[in-house]
Amino acid sequence: MQFWIIQILNSLAFGGILFLLASGFSLIFGLQRIANLTHGSFFMLGSYIGASLLREHTPGVDLWLAALMAGLLVALLGGLLERLVLRRLPGNPLGQVLVTLGVAFIISDACLVIWGGDPIPVPTPRAVARPVIVGHFAFPTYRLVVVGIAIAVAISLHLLLERTRLGAMIRAGVDDMQIARAVGIRVSVLFTCVFCLGAGIAGAAGVLGGPIFSAYPGLDADMLPLALIVVILGGVGSLAGAFIGSFIIGAIYTFGSTLFPDVAYFILFLPMIVVIAYRPEGLFGRSRA
């Protein structure tokens, strides 16, 4: 019984982190149809920046502030990438793949040079350092906090999209780019904003995920496929899809690794294949006109 409770909590926690990671990707891809393969590197860069900021133990700099700062820095980097490079490749998806992967190489090698090859821990905030007791087991409180953060971010993004002008513009752009332009929406500014937002969320997620994953070389390559799986499974352009998809993948990963260890390697891909084979636009996606 206890085993099941712990694994359910594990699933939720992992799902929460996945949502933080995937939401940025989903936003960017939903609006701009750019598969931002640099996304894993943004996450990793955020982790490293957060780890560095927290290593100094400067008073007042806690995990949340570090997440905000890392998010802003990565958002800036994302904005530069979008404005200077991706902007010149409209309708050239292959070029986008090439450049986003190229930038991913650059970032990952730069991280190796700056921070070295060893894993760097990101300390858990002291306020939630003590574990929660579940039966005989202690469960790290921070993981539950992450679930809360994921829900908060999901609600904020939902409100952003549904209740603000910016959100309305984004939704208009996702539905029909040409009419949106015709109506006077400044699409190019919108693109940059969304790309920055997506990258920034990834960077902040890197810090927030730090106490769980730590910052280490190869984190980008481990995270990117997960983001892709969640977005494809959940449905492109749908935030609700990314949210539900994250938790589904979290559960499959957790229970799959323990109950079916032989297929641990590709347990995450199987449901995705099944969904795509029967519903190519994902669980919640809309087939694009």
Add this chain to the structure above:
Amino acid sequence: MTRLLMTLAVAALIALPAYAGEFYINLASQILIAAVVAMSLNLLVGYGGLTSLGHAAFVGFSAYVYAWLTTKLGIGNGVASVSALAATTALACAFGLVALRATGLSFLMITLAFSQILWGLAYRWVSVTNGDNGLSGITRLAPFGTSLDSAAGFYWATLGVSFIAFLAIAAFANSPFGATLRGVRDEPRRMAALGHNVHLIRWITFVYSGFWAAVAGLLYVNYNKYIHPSALSIANSAEALLGVIAGGSGTLGGPIAGAALITILKNYASAYIERWNMLLGFVFLAIVLIVPEGIVPGLQRLVARRGDRKK
């Protein structure tokens, strides 16, 4: 003039072992193998408009079948090669049926998923693949009794096979079927409205592409005489894809140039430049900014523009 330059180039390639050291002959072999992989992938990506991130699966699967049949079952190299090609083509048929139900990013993800499944199997199915230890003790093919163990011998055989691959892929791309394929790539709805079976056309391309990837896999395993699950990794698929894009998808020479670029940077420049990974990233960045359609089409454009200016 072009014909003369062409003949000279081909002659230089054939005569390579006469003036180059063994290391460079081996490097050339590796470039050729990477070029065959890239050319086969280009059929899908450039001519078919289907971006795949799982191509290493076919290369690796073919390599593993050859390795397994020869080392574990003791089957002769020739029979093993044919079996590897047949098995991989069958695999491509099966994969194609499922993968082609999707397009765009979803297609990318399915191909990625398939290759990851094979990768995981290679690690876990230890009784067949030896898992992480890989299969060693592989011997090279000896067509008509000639040994290919020397660098030069292997190089010539690879050059021959690559040339055949090039001709076969060029023939496919330039045939009426190739024209139809490009039509399907650009305007799938219209082609369907005109009565073409879009799904079948894509599937045939997928299988043909998988076949030539299998050929590259045979070259690969014969060159290395060792196979390890890492041959099926995402990194290898990504490398092949990047080579195609960087060189110029949708052209015949583009993938060759792209594959050569990446192979040279990875295996040659890395001796001089410690941060070669970063350099590779910057090269891609530069390509995208200067010649976004790829090296070969970009060069053609620049040459044509100079030609215009001269007039």
Add this chain to the structure above:
Amino acid sequence: MRMTRRNLMQATAATVLTGFSGARAAADSSGPIRVGLLTVKTGPLASGGIDMERALVMYLKERNNELAGRKIDLIVADTAGVPATARTKTQELVERDNVHCLIGPLAAFEALAIDDYIRQTKTPTLSVAAAEDMTQRHPNPWFVRGTSTSAQCAHPMADYCAKDLKFKRMITIADDIAYGQEMCAGFQRVFEGSGGKIIQKLFPPLTAPDYGAYVAELKTDADGIFLGLAGSNGFRFLRQFVEYGLKDKIQPVGGMTALDEAVLRNMGDEALGIVTACWYSAELGNELNKKFASSFRKQFSYDPGFYAAATYVEAAVLEAALKNVGGKIENKDAFMAALRATNVDTVRGPVRFDEFGNVVGNVYIRKVTRKDGRLVNSVIKTYPDVSQFWTYDPKQFLANPVYSRDFPPAKNLEN
């Protein structure tokens, strides 16, 4: 098809241009000795690879880049931890740079990828990689390994757990790669041979993003858990293990890379008291190591660990063998024989080799303590003269299949 041919021409130009280079002239016995280092400088294994280079360069610099009276030319190659690249780099070192011998590679699958090439080119190789069968059932005559096989340090660790710590029921967890599997197999064999039981064996994939699911699976009534994870994975797993409150319930003990000095420096109090087994510790008290560890720490601000010590030891072996043949490395057979016959004191203690080229030396049981404000691996017990076969008869050992996930078969697993 003019387009086609022009493309082909442009494309082959690149290939042709690389072809212009003849082979270098072979050096004579008075020229420099060229040593090739196969290491990993990019990618997830980079941390160990960078240490390998640093320690080797330090060794040579201490001797003015001269061993046995001849100058040493070190050529460093980055294999990126990929077997195919390892092979390419080995070819580059042998064919283009004409190296006389190789140090490295780092990873087991890299060594397996270049196995046949080393035999073909008869290149003496002083390996860091732990691939068991290269010194067991398919021994390579050009191979010498001064570090350890995967299980060589796991055997005494199991002995210590059974006899000193008096554990009866243990769990093993390792990365799902040959290195991890071989290590756990060796541990299991000795532990169960001493009356213990392995009640759970876990092998998370090498690229597992999170270990929470695995931590939750652990049987909390075990006495101890053997960690066969390497590098970042070991670090991350241990952190999560402690976070889930298990450190007081199941005592963690580690293999030779679990709490390496390189990883230890980023850890905190959660690592205190953990026992591991390795053929090296930066705290070893012999004169050679005191000098090595302090100058390494002075230069790089951290203690040397497994990978740094590995190349430093291999270099000492190289020097001893060179002195033995009067610097004449060109006579390959004589040099190889000298390598295998080496019996020298190094920073890890005395080193000699068995008939298969694998090291016979000390294995140390270490405990993490805090000293001078930093975490170190203090040595608490020494097992002298440990060979790759432990106390088993070599012939019988070799008659068994190689260590793997399924051998020795785990008969005491509980569900």
